[in-house]
Amino acid sequence: MIWVDTIVQGILLGGLYALFAAGLSLVFGIMRLVNLAHGDLIVLAAFLILTVVNLLGLNPFVAALIAAPVMFAVGWLLQSYVLNRVLGDDILPPLLVTFGLSVVIQNGLLESFSADSQKLSAGPIEAASLPLGPITVGVMPLLTLISAVVVIFALNQLFYRTKLGQAFRATSDDAVTAGLMGIRPRNVFAIATGIAMVVATIAALYLGIRANFDPSIGPARLIYAFEAVIIGGLGSLWGTLAGGILIGVAQALGAAVNPEWQILAGHIAFVIVLLIRPRGLFPRAND
Amino acid sequence: MMTNSSKSTLSRGITALVFLALVFVPVIGSRAMVQDLFMVLTLLVLALNWNMLAGFAGLVSVGQQAFVGIGAYAMFGGVILWGWDPLPAILLGGVAAMFLSLPIAFFTFRLNGAYFAIGTWVSAEIVRLSVAQWKALGGGTGTSLPKGTTKDMFGVPQIKDLLGVSSSAAADALTYWLALGLAVVTLLAGYVFLRSRMGLGLQAIRDNVEAARSVGVDPLRLKALVFVLSAFGTGLCGALLFIQITRVSPDAAFSVVDWTAFVIFITVIGGIGTLPGPVVGVLVFYILQRVLADYGTVYLIVLGLIGIVIMLFARKGLWGMFTEKTGIELLPLRHKSLQRSER
Known part of the structure; x- marks a missing residue:
């Protein structure tokens, strides 16, 4: 029974990682941009929610509704004025620019909010739990997983059922031809990054409620998100969810054997999957 | 007016002197x-x-x-x-x-x-x-x-x-x-x-x-x-x-920050893909660190911003800009063609 419990906890943890990874996966799938600052942008969103909570005395869930459009604007501006300039065949410039951005955001937050641990307080729901057959699950972890599924379902609907999604897919397949059809790739990219930042805000909400955060934790979260995206396969959002859950389960199993092995087990699962399938579990695109 | 090759010889002499001083x-x-x-x-x-x-x-x-x-x-x-x-x-x-x-x-x-x-x-x-x-x-x-x-x-x-x-x-x-x-x-x-x-x-x-x-x-x-x-x-x-x-x-x-992040910035600022680039970059890094030592992590922010600006506007870094302006090349990687061209 302990094993069932461990695996369920792992799946729930995977929901959080999938949420971290969903925005990354979207941007990666559409413009092949590896955003090394994604983790720090999530932390930035968490501090933004915290600021709104402190200023207006709102519940974090409501505060996130205010933070989300702000983050959309941040993503839109970032893509329009910085990242669009470095997209191209050479992968070095975008990697280095987002790397620089990561350092700037991290230390900017450190200067303005200090290195103290912060937490978003959501009230009694934090400690609530549900009996689920023989095991008990926390309401917050369950809510996180459900949110991850909803976010990924919504992104998929957007991708395959709307005009905007059509533009996304067209630009992803061939930006030049899409341009000939009257789509402006730079505009499409800016909107995509804006949406990714809205998803990052949702991730930040759960990050902040479920654990302490400080300006320096971005990269540590980012590495799990990247693992989820890469294991899942480029451009597949459901693959990202599967990847997140795989990492979560591996970590939970590792921790059950020896608490020191939690993180290590996740990384090793990542390596094993890629040794067997270098392009991930469900690759959509051909690169 | 010095030719580019005599300028390069001069700068090589200076390099040797710097090495001796070190x-x-x-x-x-x-x-x-x-x-x-x-x-x-x-x-x-x-x-x-x-x-x-x-x-x-x-x-x-x-x-x-x-x-x-x-x-x-x-x-x-x-x-x-x-x-x-x-x-x-x-x-x-x-x-x-x-x-x-x-x-x-x-x-x-x-x-x-x-x-x-x-x-x-x-x-x-x-x-x-x-x-x-x-x-x-x-x-x-x-x-x-x-x-x-x-x-x-x-x-x-x-x-x-x-x-x-x-x-x-x-x-x-x-x-x-x-x-x-x-x-x-x-x-x-x-x-x-x-x-x-x-x-x-x-x-x-x-x-x-x-x-x-x-x-x-x-x-x-x-x-x-x-x-x-x-x-x-x-x-x-x-x-x-x-x-x-x-x-x-x-x-x-x-430490990813100490042994990789700094190193990446040093190389990018100095000039990635050029041999003297890292030398220039490490000097800039050292000077920044000393000048901004009293302001906590500000030098990291400055370093990150410089790295971004270099990648956006001058991909070959400071050394690349220097070579372009002056024509001086230390450790040139280009091979001279057999046929002498007029310069």
């Missing part, structure tokens, strides 16, 4: 200066190696801290567990890093482009977490070199007598000279390698993989060679660094 720093300079320059030189070695990977072989690694860390730990293992003198233990560090690079290359070379960067990062994390399980060297908290190890190091008594300084100052001088030697050898080895047939192949790959393949260049073999060699250099440097630091812990030895 050799004599432990004789005439203060101990603090020796220690500062030691850190600058070791960062330079790391940057030269990373530049070789990312700038010339197209391998953007974010996991070089794996090799710094394993170099440091192998050196500590040699000294503490097997009673070696620290100097041969430095070599052990380099060799250990080289061996570690083989499985890492086996895994990461299957991933292309950006996946490769993440793969190296995860690999470094795996090594860090595994080393933290090595209880004989202190596990997660780390350990220190036994007291007096560096004072009894091979060569230290002679330097002590020669310069008439304390044992610790003599040890500083020795590690400093080793760092200087390593930096010069790395720079020259990089130059010789890039001018060689293999180096030419490497640059051909960078410019156009298909074309390079069609004339018989094997990209995988060449890139793997660069990866393994730069792991060796990075491991040596890691071992040397931690002789000076004298205390090792997984978090310090495998």
Whole structure:
């Protein structure tokens, strides 16, 4: 029974990682941009929610509704004025620019909010739990997983059922031809990054409620998100969810054997999957 | 009006003078200066190696801290567990890093482009977490070199007598000279390698993989060679660094910020894909660090912003701008064509 419990906890943890990874996966799938600052942008969103909570005395869930459009604007501006300039065949410039951005955001937050641990307080729901057959699950972890599924379902609907999604897919397949059809790739990219930042805000909400955060934790979260995206396969959002859950389960199993092995087990699962399938579990695109 | 080639000769003369001055720093300079320059030189070695990977072989690694860390730990293992003198233990560090690079290359070379960067990062994390399980060297908290190890190091008594300084100052001088030697050898080895047939192949790959393949260049073999060699250099440097630091812990030895982030900025600011770039970058880095020392992490923000601006507007960095403006080339990589052209 302990094993069932461990695996369920792992799946729930995977929901959080999938949420971290969903925005990354979207941007990666559409413009092949590896955003090394994604983790720090999530932390930035968490501090933004915290600021709104402190200023207006709102519940974090409501505060996130205010933070989300702000983050959309941040993503839109970032893509329009910085990242669009470095997209191209050479992968070095975008990697280095987002790397620089990561350092700037991290230390900017450190200067303005200090290195103290912060937490978003959501009230009694934090400690609530549900009996689920023989095991008990926390309401917050369950809510996180459900949110991850909803976010990924919504992104998929957007991708395959709307005009905007059509533009996304067209630009992803061939930006030049899409341009000939009257789509402006730079505009499409800016909107995509804006949406990714809205998803990052949702991730930040759960990050902040479920654990302490400080300006320096971005990269540590980012590495799990990247693992989820890469294991899942480029451009597949459901693959990202599967990847997140795989990492979560591996970590939970590792921790059950020896608490020191939690993180290590996740990384090793990542390596094993890629040794067997270098392009991930469900690759959509051909690169 | 000087021609470009006479300007280049002049600047080569200046370079030689600077090198001579650097050799004599432990004789005439203060101990603090020796220690500062030691850190600058070791960062330079790391940057030269990373530049070789990312700038010339197209391998953007974010996991070089794996090799710094394993170099440091192998050196500590040699000294503490097997009673070696620290100097041969430095070599052990380099060799250990080289061996570690083989499985890492086996895994990461299957991933292309950006996946490769993440793969190296995860690999470094795996090594860090595994080393933290090595209880004989202190596990997660780390350990220190036994007291007096560096004072009894091979060569230290002679330097002590020669310069008439304390044992610790003599040890500083020795590690400093080793760092200087390593930096010069790395720079020259990089130059010789890039001018060689293999180096030419490497640059051909960078410019156009298909074309390079069609004339018989094997990209995988060449890139793997660069990866393994730069792991060796990075491991040596890691071992040397931690002789000076004298205390090792997984978090310090495998720090992504200290051994990879700084190194990336140094290379990018100086000029990625140019040989003198890292030298320029490390000077800028050092000056920034000193000038902004009183403002906490502000220098990191400034460093990040400069890196971004350089990538957006001047991809070949400060050295690239300098070469373009003045026509001066140190360590030129271009081969003169057989037919003399008018200049």
